[in-house]
Amino acid sequence: MAALRRMGLAAPGETVCLEPLAGGVSSDIFVAHLEGGPVCVKRALARLKVAAEWRAPTERNRYEAAYLRFAAAVAPGAVPEVLAADEESLAFAMPYLDPATHPVWKQLLRDGRTDPEFARRVGRVLARIHAASADRADLAREFATDANFHAIRLEPYLEATARAHPDLAPTLLAVSARTACTRRALVHGDVSPKNILAGPLGPVLLDAECAWFGDPAFDLAFCLNHLLLKAVWRPAHREGYARCFDTLAAAYLSAVGWEPATDLEMRASTLLPGLLLARIDGKSPVEYIRATANREWVRGFVRHWLAAAPGAGGTQRGRLAPLAEAWYRGLAQHPPSRED
Template identity: 55%
Template sequence: MDHYIDLAGDPSALAHLLRRLHLADAVASATLTPLTGGVSSNIFRLDIGDRTYCLKQALPKLKVAKDWIVPVERVYAEIGWLRTAGRIVPGHVPEVLGVDHETKSFVMAFLPPTYANWKRELMDGRVDPAIAAQLGDVLGRIHAATAGDAEIAARFANDDTFHAIRLEPYLEEAARQNPQVAVALRSLIERTAATREALVHGDVSPKNILLGPAGPVILDAECAWYGDPAFDVAFCLNHFLLKSARSPGALAALLVSFAKLVERYVPHIAWTKPDALLDRVASLLPALLLARVDGKSPVEYLDDHRRARVRAAAIELIGRPDSTLSDITTFWQREFSA
């Protein structure tokens, strides 16, 4: 990797960036405020006079307990995904305003605090299944518009990066921690890596979704890859189950959200048989549940007892490879009902 320029600690680098992107003549005219929420990037609010932007820079080492080194060039996959998705679902992704190759960073539209973070809403017990339905529609439109597109497939052939920031730290690490299901997990890794159908975001998590006037706005596309769209669907559905393990009182509304996302997504599936894609979602889902308690980026809101219950449930479901999504939610409701 070339020498990494950390904008968080180098005012001169920031000044050069502002001039290169024609945003300001000097760093003195800009105010840079760190924003919280991510483990993979420096994210700042950038104020220049009466203009406000968001500045994002990929980090070479993620801010997690276990060593997790990833290429900073993934920033270009994110920029590409935002621009591509912006043409398909305008209003549901932030606009990219400038790219700085020297610092591996980019400037995008700043979304004000009136845009609520979906994770915070869910964690505070405000579960609105209509949001999940909207997200299912948005994801379906992105996948359908990019399915079978050779140009997009070539542009997002990010197999190595997707492996480094998704398959290895999530599923491979879960396999290392749970050898009794390692064969099943490695089979899922191989299948996912070999499936190339549409443009995948790779991190469709409530923490990466803001709620605006037009509905959900999807952020943080660093994992963008032309691959298996089932991964996006399973990755989001996983969070409804995990949050219900934390808050059993919200289980019913979270399972309705689960069903609504699938219901609105399915009508967009025209590039393959819907049942084939949903079967892949169902087999990935328990593997991702296990990955979020035993992978390199475990969810922070489950205590040891709940973590153990999720682990046991995930391992049992992995041992039932023919389970449908309905089978999984029925099982989950029995195991985690208040």
Template identity: 35%
Template sequence: MIVESRPLEAEEIPRFLDARSLLRAGESVAHVQLLEGGVSGTVYRVATSEGREFVVKRALEQLNVADDWHADPARAIHEAHAIQALHALTPQNVPELFDADVETNTITMEAAPADWLTWKHRLLAPDTSLGIDHVAIARSLATALAVWQRTTLHHPALQVPFADKSLFEALRVDPFHRAIRRVHPNLAAAIDESIDELEQVALTLVHGDFSPKNVLVPPAAGQEPWVIDFEVVHVGHPVFDVAFLSSHLIMKSIHLPARRREIDGTRAAFLTRYEADVDGVLRTAATASLGRHTACLLLARVDGKSPASYLTADERDTVRSLAIDVLASADPEGAFAQLTGSTEQE
């Protein structure tokens, strides 16, 4: 049974941190900032009188989207386990977890420096992106993803806490794949094939929300990007994370035609580094149906429960047309390569 979590209010933060023994003797909360952009809960950035900074995040049962979309708020504790596991594998790419409160579904973790922004922000706002090496970010993410997948493939004990796919079903498969299946019943065969692969394959750890909005990047070179938001981590099909990031970069390439070559090159760099860094079985699994899975996710971001807000009506039509052409093709992988390849030449 899902038990609804109450939203965390800013004025509760000092008392909460003190009760969880996260403040040192004599230390107090100096500043609390509500972070915008999340759909799954309330997130605050907290600064203390000693200059330390935390992120405090509470998961909610009703997600902040237009559609009726619910998920168990206990996913916060699931996220805490994932942060611990992946920080141990790639501490340079994952923040440190400080606390997980099972009573309120609230976690507290390390905060990135204040001048770090999401990669989504950097990609969509080129005037603030001077000095940002998007290809380097993509390669770093590909290497981190490969480490997670490769390590958990070869160490099954690491997979045990993440065997349950129910959150992935509630937050991805249902609002994405099943939603577009209802809108596009003529594409049911290709969508169902993708659903079956995602549900039936349990090969390695999958982040499940591997997108630019969940990547924090420094303002200049020299530090690795962080990956955040691990609520839907599960053991599943390695293609999902690769397709998810690919779909986001394709949408941004369509949205920013003047920077299309740069963004398409960034996507290519991500795929090349990923394929170089993973084991053969992962490489095969993640690339054999990458076009079809990417097309499903593209269609989900225009006709699913969580549409990409930055796309214009014309851009949504372009994304929709590309995805439909791939999913309706007798050769989705060939169609995807041809369509995205022609896009890169524009």
């Protein structure tokens, strides 16, 4: 493939075997078996849709490579190293991390392998990337991807959910607007267990296509949201998820130095109900909560939580621990219906 030669990874005339990996909607991702060993190549797909959607995936590849370069410099090993990038095909290459030694965290969590120490390290790595980027004007300029972040995060999650629940719209839209105008640090934007590999040296974050200089609370809330939702999917491991939630949040918050940790915790804890509901009624619902009773339970929890702690200054609403306690306790009292 020409891009591999342009990146200097394949010699002219070298035969390269390409093996596709299961990827998302906007990228091709494959392993290139080169003479020097395997590398992983991620390339933006130009979708034949409206112009804006055509551009976003290709630009996202460039932002992802830039994010990975920054994160590798400030948190070595916490992301795959960018080996080379190709502007012509909007692709970049990184080391291939063998799933045998780098399982996806989502699979481990599903199987009940809920290691609080690993969760703590995820919290620490995120905080390190945020701390190193906080208030840096150069990064704010480089990652001024506000329109993209709105289009692929705030709109499909919070704003779409506001349309599905008009009575909650003022709350959800206020959180969305506050997030959009909080520009403090370099945000990954997709810190989901499916984008985190559990490597022998600790967590490795992948898939930084949504990188944005914005609200670091978004990354924390986004990741914690998955630790809440997993307990509906696999209730047997509820306590393990709860411990991971606590250790991740505590490790992260103890490392916040660029602003009062309580401010950040307030933003994360008010994002969380919106993100929970977004994974049921937004444009990107989780694939593992399908049972009607479970979807209703999440809706009921969020409604009750928002009603019970009105006002952004409410003490409960500003803290993560009470929300997690209420969530996991609620699931213990009302065991969810079986999911696949």
